[in-house]
Amino acid sequence: MKKSMANGIENDWPPIAASRSARNTINPIRRIVDRMKISPNPAKEMISLSIGDPTHYGNMLPPVEALEAILQAVQLPTSHGYPPSFGTLDARKAVAQFWSRSNYQVKPENVILTSGCSHALELCFDCMADPGDNILLPRPGFSLYVTLCQSLGIETRFYDLIPDENWQVNIDHLESLIDDRTRAVLINNPSNPCGAVYTAAHLRKILLVCERNHLPIIADEIYADMVFPNNEFHFLGILSENVPIVSCGGIAKRFICPGWRLGWIVVHDRHNLFKDTIQPGLIDLSSRILGPSSVTQAALSHILSETPESYFDDILHQIQSNADYFYHSLLNTPGLQPIMPQGAMYMLIRINTKDFKDIENDKDFFTKLICEESISCLPASVFGIDNFFRIVLTTPMDKTEEACQRILEFCQRHIKSVT
Template sequence: MNSSSGIKGKKSTWDVPASDMARNTFNPIRDIVDSMRIQPNPEKELIALSIGDPTVFGNLKPSENIVDAVVHAVKTGTANGYGPSVGYVEAREAVARAYSDANAPVEAKDVILTSGCSGAIELVISVLANPGQNCLIPRPGFSIYETIALSLGVGVRRYNLLPDKDWEADVSHMESLIDDNTAFIIVNDPSNPCGSVYSKEHLQDILAVAERNKLPIMSDEIYADFVFPGEKYYNLASLTTEVPILACGGLTKRYLCPGWRTGWIIVHDRNNVFDKEVRDGLLRLSQRILGPNTLVQAAMKNILEETPQHFFDKTIEVVKNNAHHCYNRIKDIPGLTPVMPRGAMYMMIGIDIDRFPDFKDDLDFTRQLISEQSVLCLPGQCFKYPNFFRVVLTLPQNRTEDACDRIAEYCKQHYITENGKVSD
């Protein structure tokens, strides 16, 4: 007699399905990059213009005081245990002081520390939307917004950014996407992948859409203050007294330590809109894990208050010089149209795909670029923006120059003029 017969719930074979969340989790960048596994040209060293990690090339490193502060935290042994789920008070106070604005004051109670900025983004999406609702995200935009939202059953609606207007948001298009199920709007300034920096007036136009429709904003500010000389970064919350904002930031880019996984959410809420449920919801969600890296938290005050300005200036100088060189070189290549960035660490480059009949789209273009020239770029499809590709601007300048030369050679070999002739 079968011992399992007649016993409810018993199974005769293993059947362990993945959860709906796991099945719904999809990172388009990872999927596309994995599909591009092509052998580089063995005669040319690979130049990876695809990686949004400013540390991997070795030319940009954290400031000495930042490293010393973390080493001190390790040696004293005072930050080895679990911290509060929202972070140490002292660390939250340091973030509040660093990011408080006369027009948008911040206190420690308004700060929640997270495991990286992506952790902050996940908490915000989780607290603001239920399955079946939707949020508005930029196109082109950082893929993690969609990855997290869809995994939670939250739909995404993409509002267009306009390359001929320095990647400003199409505000009319944004507003046309809003319906009764829209929970919030995501704004990313300065932008990944575009490198755009929005003017005060444009940010006010976006805020007006949110205010008219009574929608909160998730402001992705991981590149806050990461702007080129002559440009100005505006704290979005400082421009409104009406729109509640959850701002996501972190140490990753500005302080050149992405692997330390330290981010934050700053709650900007002049009219106590978030007091009823959202603040408590963020606290509850933060308790799903036992808080972010305590060693970095112990060093936070030093990191935010003692890092010298020349450290930031040096980083910006490297990125700006690469941006100008890359733009000036690429704009003269037939078939390519770069959009000059004004901040962050990326540039988007348009492809006149009709002039490159050897390739059907940007994915094909970038895949073959690896094979022939050993230059790795991310196709625009990673950001839901076809017939563009993104380059990273944090390399040593000689590597950037070499990459631009190879891209020029590649395009010369494949470009066809309107008369059907191969480029000279």
């Protein structure tokens, strides 16, 4: 195409192509949300229930101990250079200590620090599968898994989670998907978007399938320990006797600081199955971007060891209060069926589309809810399941109450009248 250049000369530039990797990188959330031309109702203040960023409303902030640690770290002359690509020894020791239990020790050499949990996941996918191989992912599941796999040319296969059994894994379905190109199973516990927390017994069933089929697990444990009372989080690496696990985590959610970009991979490999392959592979791959910020690494030990339990209790209390309020309110809202989470910070709600006179599917629900009520949720089709929507449970209580009231009025307006 002829282009006029700054020097006034017309130049015939051929199209400049983006790489296959760039063309294959699709974020399903952005694809659905950005393509919809939606304007909120100008008469109503926008309430966002869609963004998994707990700092959004300012009611949840990082612990003061973490803020102090960052302020101190930034003043240290030693915190400004390039750390090793897989993280400083002090920071890796801190993560190892954080996850060690009386009956199970994590060693610092088994920890790789990353730029957030997203980077940890990318390294694991990239290290464990070649283009054309496949990785088994949960459905519904966090959309980044698909984005990363497609970008790397890895085939995605989806095992079903069962909504009416607290989103447990359909174990038979999982096993039926395995073939000779399957390289790993991804388990997300506690989970986004479901808020599911798996029991030790359920996790052992998954481990058995993986052991039988010689498949390692990529455990996305970014919501580790974020479970409501009467539920227990089980670290897969501790439970697993024989299946090697790479556990991806970070401080984004538990310490309410997603922008600090500090994540990790903890390698659990009791039988040295990763020792000469995956473990050095992850370290080599980490050298591409040299890991997380040196300042956050310098603060990490203090953040992990000094944050009091009362901080986590308060955050979880806020999340659970929201979960309880939304659950009871939406249970009494015509056409909706919420599924109570056991942890993390999300809830999925089923939309009984046949009960509505003019709501065709979850995307339609999402669009109309924004236009009429200025409430943004996420249509669960972005997570691979139709006719559910996801809400985030980190809003201040006054916004939660207002949101529930508006969703109720919205559904009452759209529900079929009973004859």
